[in-house]
């Protein structure tokens with residue numbers, strides 16, 4: 420519209436005879452202006468309202484970047500397409516104040532809070548004294564809008580009860596709207612075996628439930644945690660068993676991805692899916708993790724977001740995921756919470 424007005428101005432200046440001189444008579448000018456008005460009204464009426472934005476982030480435990488890249492992962496490849504894959508890192512600033520062990524719960528909490536261990540204070544899987552002053556993404560979402568629906572689908576109960584800190588006064592009695600977890604504690608239904616088949620069975624169930632629940636209920640913000648890959652890493656290290664576990668995880672993600680695509684096809688929804696891991700593994704045999712070696716620190720991120728910011732391709736940290744979700748969902752948070760975040764969003768607002 421601005422261009423149209425200024426070109427008329429230009430024409431008027433050139434001819435010096437006013438707008439009317441462009442037209443043969445008053446009626447043609449009126450017709451022209453009426454047509455322009457109708458087109459403008461029509462254009463604004465056709466602009467559909469913004470789609471609802473929903474997020475699911477998935478953590479596949481303990482898959483080094485080189486292992487992922489060497490594995491057959493058709494679904495992750497499809498989700499990433501041309502632009503949505505990058506190597507990333509965990510472990511904070513090596514040798515600096517934020518250096519954090521490359522241990523599972525430490526990484527999960529860095530994802531949830533956008534901070535390193537020197538702030539969130541989870542240094543190992545026993546999760547002794549988390550500092551809930553650094554809010555999780557779930558608390559940020561709920562404080563922004565209590566009507567946003569949150570969900571967790573997880574093969575480890577502590578993710579909800581200790582890291583998210585559901586129901587604790589320190590988290591403002593944060594409540595998840597839907598939880599599908601804790602099955603690893605049910606030794607009757609899932610007898611524990613050395614080959615960790617029971618963990619694979621639980622992962623399968625968790626992934627299937629995620630897909631079903633997203634298809635039916637479409638929570639606004641979901642976390643999916645799957646464990647089996649880490650178990651195979653610990654047991655077999657770099658091995659065909661590990662590669663197979665990665666392929667199984669890819670298929671589980673594929674089910675969730677299909678549910679997301681189904682939602683987008685049927686409803687006015689835009690979905691962000693982010694998949695990552697919590698640490699790499701030792702270089703010598705791929706069995707251990709926890710230290711600061713390059714392979715233990717090197718992770719990866721897959722997302723369907725088509726145009727991440729340039730920082731996405733410049734070795735982002737696991738702490739960058741949380742502020743990216745904040746931007747995608749357009750969440751607001753208290754100044755002191757925003758200022759405490761270590762990560763930087765790779766998705767613009």
Ligand SMILES: [Zn+2]
Nearest residue numbers: 480481523697
């Ligand atoms: Zn782990």
